[in-house]
Amino acid sequence: MRILRVLPLAIRMVALVLLGVFATAALTALLARWLPPWQAAAIAALVAGTAMGLVVWRTFVPLRALFRALAGTVAGYRDGDFSFGITWDRYGDLIELVDAHNELGQTLRDQRLSLVQRELLLDTMVQNTPVAMLLLDPSRRVVLGNLAARRMLGDGRRLEGHSLDDLLQAAPPAVGEAFARGGDGMFTVGDEDREDIYHLARRMFRLNGRLHELVLLRQMTAELRRQEVQTWKKVIRVISHELNNSLAPIASLAHSGAELLRRGQHEKLPIALSTIEERARHLEGFLRDYARFAKLPAPRNEPTRLPPFVEKLRNQVDFAVDGTIPDEIVRFDPGQLEQALLNLLKNAHESGTAADTVSLAVRRIADGWRIDVLDRGSGMNEAVLANALLPFYSTKRSGTGLGLALAREIAEAHGGRIALLNRDGGGLCVSIVLPAQGGP
Structure with a gap:
């Protein structure tokens, strides 16, 4: 059957x-x-x-x-x-x-069971992360707010359904100002005695066919404090090393000079005094570099013809001109840009390249002007490229780590940028890009 x-x-x-x-x-x-x-x-x-x-x-x-x-x-x-x-x-x-x-x-x-388990895991992670997270609908009402966001903006109460504008009115003024500026940014909440630093990140995406905004508020105080302490330790270490390298021979030579005077051996005094002067000037230049980096003023842009500006650089350091320098007038701070390029050209000469292979090129590009400093040295590995523009980072035993950092500060103060790239065949290309609004 x-x-x-x-x-x-x-x-x-x-x-x-x-x-x-x-x-x-x-x-x-x-x-x-x-x-x-x-x-x-x-x-x-x-x-x-x-x-x-x-x-x-x-x-x-x-x-x-x-x-x-x-x-x-x-x-x-x-x-x-x-x-x-x-x-x-x-x-x-x-x-x-x-x-x-x-x-x-x-x-x-x-x-579905796997999805539910993942949703539970994701919700647990979102709710317990120290980063305050808000999901806003097109009307700027809170769809989701985690525990950190509740503590920061709602005194621990649920935020779902509340208007973001209402929440910002009750929040510290710095929070509202950060949102009003738009985009990502850093802001500080509190006073000098108790100050918290936050990073605001905002991203737009579509959910169920509607445009939503994800807001992330990450407290950076502890991390920045650690970075600040590490930076200060490195600064103190560098300054202490440089001061010791200069003051120790100065003290020794001063003592030797006193002994020469006592013995009447005056013919050796000029050598000792010359060495003292050399070390003192080196120390003076070292401290001046630090002061210049710490007190970089806002650029004072003025119309500057490019050929005379480049020729002035060549009177201070040797380099070849790659191509021709456009005979045009560009607006920038000649003093600051000169200092940045001198640092880059000196770095190129110290890269192990032949003196006649250091060159400079100036070209017009779509969004402004590009100035390249090129050498045929050993270039940089990936780790050095990633950190070369950070203040106080240096691969040289006697380096201060301020040359590239100062050039970056100057480029960004002009509204531009700086980039480093290893060249085909060996060597490095450091490019400073000045924006079009800096043009004539």
Whole structure:
């Protein structure tokens, strides 16, 4: 019986048709003994057809139930209910369909369970991160605010449904000013006795077809304090090293000079005094570099012709001109830009390159002017390239780490930028880009 129940539906229908034809023929032959042939055939066909119709009806009743069940489970899947399953053991050619449907339901259940677990994990991470997070809808109302955001903007209360403008009115003024400026930025909350530094980041994205904004407020106080302490330690270390390197020989030479005077050996005094002067001037230049970096004034832009400006540089340090210098007038602070380029040219000469391979190029570009300082030294590895523009970072034993940092400060003060790139064939290219508004 089990084999008959799982026979394919097509085979069962063929067997039913053959059985009906055989039954009609047999019944016609039987009735033909008492009735005319055409009456016997009609009665036999009616009886056999009725019987076959009943069998077909009973056969398709379970199929209709199966199709309704399949339609119901699909509707449940559409509504997010994956708890349905179907049992079927009647027709073999439909068992695969039912099994595939059940496997789909199990897969959807597993995926939903995994998604729920991930959502729980993500929600736990979002709620417990120290970064204050706000999700805003197009009307600037809070859709989601984590615990850090509640503590910062709502005194611990839930923020969902509140207007961001209302929350900012109750927040410290510095927070509202940071949002009013737009974009990312840093701001400080509190006074000198208790000061907290925050970084504001804002990103736009689409959620369910609507534009939303994600706001991140990260407290940077501890991290910046650590960086500040590390920077001060390095500054003190560098200054202490430089002072010791200069003051120790000065003290020694001063003592030696006093001994020479006492002994009457005056002919050696000029050498000692010359060395003292050299070390004192070196120390003076070292301290002047630090002071210049710490007190860089705002640039005073003035119209400057490029050829005389480059020629003035060549009177102070040797370099070749790559191409031709455009005979045009550009607005910038000649003193500051001269200092930045002198630092870059001196670095190029100290890179191990031949003196005649140091060159300077000035070119007009789409967004302004580009000044390249090129050498054929050893270049920089990835680690040095990543840190070379940081203040007090130097790979030289006697370096202050201020040359490139000062050049960067000057370029950015002019609204431009500085970039470092290793050249094909060896060497380094340092580019200062001045914006178009700095043009004539």
